[in-house]
Amino acid sequence: MASPSLIPAHFIVFFVVSRLMSIIGNLRPSKNSLPCEIDSLGVHAKLRYDLDAIGLASTDYGNIVHEIPSAVLYPTSIDDIIELIKFSNECPLPFNVAARGHGHSVRGQAMAHDGVVVNMLSLKKHYKNGNGIRVSTSGNYADVGGEQLWIDVLNATLEHGLAPLSWTDYLYLTVGGTLSNAGFSGQTFLYGPQISNVLELDVITGKADFMTCSKDQNSELFYAVLGGLGLFGIITRARIVLAKAPKRVKWVRMIYSDFSIFTRDQEHLISTKGLEYLEGSLLMDYTPANNWRSSFFSPSNESQIISLLKKHGILYCLDMVKYYDDETANSVDKDVQMLQEGLNFIPGFTFMRDETYVDFLNRVRRGEITLKSKGLWDVPNPWLNLLVPNVSKKEDYGSKCTDQRSRDQT
Ligand SMILES: Cc1cc2nc3c(=O)[nH]c(=O)nc-3n(C[C@H](O)[C@H](O)[C@H](O)COP(=O)(O)OP(=O)(O)OC[C@H]3O[C@@H](n4cnc5c(N)ncnc54)[C@H](O)[C@@H]3O)c2cc1C
Numbered sequence: 185m186a187s188p189s190l191i192p193a194h195f196i197v198f199f200v201v202s203r204l205m206s207i208i209g210n211l212r213p214s215k216n217s218l219p220c221e222i223d224s225l226g227v228h229a230k231l232r233y234d235l236d237a238i239g240l241a242s243t244d245y246g247n248i249v250h251e252i253p254s255a256v257l258y259p260t261s262i263d264d265i266i267e268l269i270k271f272s273n274e275c276p277l278p279f280n281v282a283a284r285g286h287g288h289s290v291r292g293q294a295m296a297h298d299g300v301v302v303n304m305l306s307l308k309k310h311y312k313n314g315n316g317i318r319v320s321t322s323g324n325y326a327d328v329g330g331e332q333l334w335i336d337v338l339n340a341t342l343e344h345g346l347a348p349l350s351w352t353d354y355l356y357l358t359v360g361g362t363l364s365n366a367g368f369s370g371q372t373f374l375y376g377p378q379i380s381n382v383l384e385l386d387v388i389t390g391k392a393d394f395m396t397c398s399k400d401q402n403s404e405l406f407y408a409v410l411g412g413l414g415l416f417g418i419i420t421r422a423r424i425v426l427a428k429a430p431k432r433v434k435w436v437r438m439i440y441s442d443f444s445i446f447t448r449d450q451e452h453l454i455s456t457k458g459l460e461y462l463e464g465s466l467l468m469d470y471t472p473a474n475n476w477r478s479s480f481f482s483p484s485n486e487s488q489i490i491s492l493l494k495k496h497g498i499l500y501c502l503d504m505v506k507y508y509d510d511e512t513a514n515s516v517d518k519d520v521q522m523l524q525e526g527l528n529f530i531p532g533f534t535f536m537r538d539e540t541y542v543d544f545l546n547r548v549r550r551g552e553i554t555l556k557s558k559g560l561w562d563v564p565n566p567w568l569n570l571l572v573p574n575v576s577k578k579e580d581y582g583s584k585c586t587d588q589r590s591r592d593q594t
Contacts, residue, residue, distance in 0.1 A: 217254050217279070217298045218254045218255060218279060218300070219275050219276075219277075221271075221275075222255075222271065225267060225268070225271055226264075226267055227257060227259070227264045227267050227268055230257055230258050230259060230260065230264055231255040231256070231257055231258075231300070232255065232256045232257075232258060233254075233255050233256075237255075237256040237258070237303075238252060238253060238255075238256060240256070240287070240303075241253050241256045241284060241294075241295065241296075241301035241303065242295060243287065244287045244288065244289045244290065244291075244292060244293070244294060244295070245287060245288040245289065245290060245565055245567075246289060246290030246291050246292070246564065246565050246566065246567065247562065247563060247564045247565055248290065248291060248292075248564050248565075248566065249291050249292030249295065250292070250295075251292050251295035251296065251297040252297065252298070253282075253295065253296045253297070253298065253299055253300060253301045254279065254298050254299060254300060255300050255301075256300065256301045256302075256303055257300055257301070257302045257303065257306075258303050258306040259302060259303075259304075259306055259307055259310075260306065260307070260309075260310040261307075261310065262307075262386075262388065262394065262420050265302055265388055265418060265420075266388055266392050266394060267392075268281060268300060268302070269281055269388060269390070269391075269392040269418075270392035272299075272300070273390075273391060273392060279296075279298060279299040279300060280296040280297065280298070280299030280300070281296060281299055281300050281301075281302060282294055282295060282296035282299065282300075282301050282302065282414060283301075283302045283304050283330075283360060283364075283414055283418045283419075284301050284302060284303055284304060284305075285304050285305070285330075285331065285357065285358030285359075285360050285361030286305065286333065286356060286357055286358050286361060288354075288356070288357050288361065289361075290565065290566070290567045293413065293414065294361070294414070302418065304330060304331035304358060304360060304418075305331055305358070306331075307329060307331040308329070308331055308332070311329075315336070315340065316328065316329035316331070316332050317329070317332055317336060317337055317340040317341070319340070319341055319343075319344045319346060319426065320426075323344060323346055323426060324425070324426060325383055325423050325424060325425055325426055326340070326341055326346075326348075326423070326424050326426055327421055327422075327423050328359050328421065328422050328423075328424055329359070329420065329421060330358065330359050330360030330363075330418065330419035330420050330421060330422060331358055331359070331360060332358060332359050333355065333356055333357065333358055333359075334348075334351070334352065334355040334356075334357055334358075334359065334362070335355040335356055335546065335549075337359065337424070338355060338542065338545060338546075341426055341429070342429055342542070345428060345429055346426040346427065346428060346429055347426065347427065347428075347429035347541075348378075348381060348424050348425065348426060348427075349371060349374075349375040349381055349425060349426075349427055350367065350369070350371045350372060350375040350376060350377060350378045350380065350381045351367070351369045351371055351378070351545060352367050352368065352369050352378070353369050353370075353463075353547075353548050354548040354549070354552070355545060355546055355548075355549065356549065356552070359419070359422050359424070360414075360418070360419040360420075360422075362378050363378060363379055363382060363385075363409075363410055363411075363419055363422055364409070364411070364412060364413055364414045364419070365411060365413065366378065366379050366411050367379060368569075369461070369463065370460075370461035370462050370463035370503065370504075370505065371460060371461055373454045373462055374454075374460060374461075378424075379410040379411050381424060381425045382410060382422050382423060382424060382425070383398060383423040383424075383425060384396060384397070384398040384401075384406075384421075384422075384423040385397050385398070385406060385409060385410070385419055385421065385422050385423070386419070386420045386421035387405060387409050387416075387417035387418065387419055387420065388417055388418045388420060389405065389416070389417040390416070390417060394420075395417075397409070398423075405417065429541060430460075430507035430508060430509050430541050431508070431509040431510065431540065431541055432507070432508055432509065432513075432538065432539065432540055432541060433460075433461075433505050433506065433507050433508070433538075433539055433540075433541055433544045434505065434506045434508065434516055434517070434520050434536060434537075434538055435480075435503065435505050435536065435537045435538075435539060435544055436503070436504050436505070436506075436520060436524070436534060436535070436536050437480055437481075437501050437502070437503050437534070437535045437536075438501070438502045438504075438524070438527065438529035438533065438534045438535075439467075439489065439492070439499050439500070439501055439529055439530050439533035439534075440499065440500040440501075440502065440528075440529050440530060441492070441496040441498075441499055441500070441530060442500075443500060445528045446464065446500040446502060447464075447574070448528070449502060449527045449528060449529070450462065450464055450502055451574070452526070452527070453502070453504060453523070453527075456523065458506070458519060458522075458523060459504050459505065459506050459523055460505055460506065460507045461503070461504065461505035462502070462503070462504050462505075463502075463503045464500060464501065464502055464503070465500075465501045465503070466498060466499070466500060466501070467489065467493060467498070467499040467500075467501060468493075468497070468498055469493045469494060469496075469497050469498070472486075473486045473489040473490060473493070474486060479550070479551070480535065480537065481535060485535055488533075489533075492530070492533070502529065504523065505544065506519055506520050506523065507541065520536070
């Protein structure tokens with residue numbers, strides 16, 4: 185008679201292994217919230233559930249918000265992303281899909297709670313021809329993958345003596361990431377933000393359609409995606425306007441103690457021809473004159489500024505930049521002098537640096553390296569950027585809006 189307690193050995197092994205597998209499965213953050221059919225997709229092998237991948241995708245520069253995705257896609261082609269989004273649409277309970285560029289958002293914008301984060305940088309390694317940055321033969325534009333970092337766009341276009349016109353202060357951000365926002369820096373007053381310097385996009389829409397769009401083709405999609413916070417599709421290619429790259433810059437910083445005088449000069453300068461960059465910033469008496477984003481002052485200048493700060497508590501800096509190259513090297517100082525004529529910064533408080541164009545554009549990187557070396561990068565980084573409207577021009581603005589509205593109504 186067979187004993188009822190006898191269980192075949194291979195069954196026990198099978199039971200233990202399958203139990204272990206299910207425990208390990210539960211450790212994989214929340215894979216269970218994805219439909220199991222995901223395992224039959226072609227992209228299945230490119231989905232990662234390990235803690236390294238999940239940890240990265242649930243962290244950003246802000247280090248304030250942490251949303252745990254179920255998986256992270258490391259695509260090797262655009263088709264991988266299309267397949268994933270298509271699958272998400274076909275599921276009875278669609279899951280979120282978010283593109284992650286370089287993760288320099290501050291409040292979890294590139295995260296996908298219980299969904300799938302697409303690690304766009306993974307595409308960079310899988311170009312069959314070239315590096316994902318192609319300069320047109322006319323030299324008027326470059327076609328650039330959405331996953332490319334702006335620093336790489338700069339280096340690739342400089343090989344042709346060309347460069348984009350509009351920048352961010354910091355270049356280790358992806359093209360898709362900044363075009364989903366706006367992309368601001370000191371060139372914006374002249375050329376508009378980066379989103380105003382795009383001729384065409386390739387986009388994977390929320391319905392998994394791959395579409396090319398521009399102001400003349402699928403224009404609704406084009407304008408929705410530019411500045412669309414990643415909500416209207418994933419940018420896989422952007423056609424960026426290029427122009428001749430300058431070689432060097434004269435970078436001038438002027439100091440003010442009166443906010444009205446500071447903004448008046450700022451407005452005067454943006455209406456003047458001949459400068460390529462203008463940005464304002466504050467110095468407070470509890471922060472060093474040279475901060476991580478910009479160490480501009482020499483030690484002797486710094487002590488001058490510190491005593492001025494002690495007196496006023498707050499100072500306003502106006503940074504203006506004039507580009508130049510071999511042909512204009514002899515006249516650039518005179519041009520800067522002329523630009524400064526009639527400005528009302530504190531007498532004597534104007535400082536100039538002469539830098540290569542690349543060093544100037546890449547200035548925040550120096551600060552980043554210093555912060556990282558001090559272990560001060562991977563900490564919570566609250567960040568607030570404000571565009572300050574000109575209150576004294578409020579009436580003008582109001583009447584312009586009314587004019588526009590009445591035109592729209594007729
Ligand atoms: C140190 C630092 C300096 C900065 N300086 C500036 C500055 O000078 N000017 C400025 O304008 N901004 C600046 N920013 C803000 C920055 O431009 C935005 O946070 C930008 O979104 C970051 O790009 P990213 O590649 O890291 O994008 P991520 O943080 O990875 O993503 C940002 C958003 O874009 C979406 N996204 C990412 N890739 C794509 C894609 N291919 N297609 C569609 N959507 C996508 C994401 O889903 C998310 O919504 C700075 C940020 C930091 C941390």
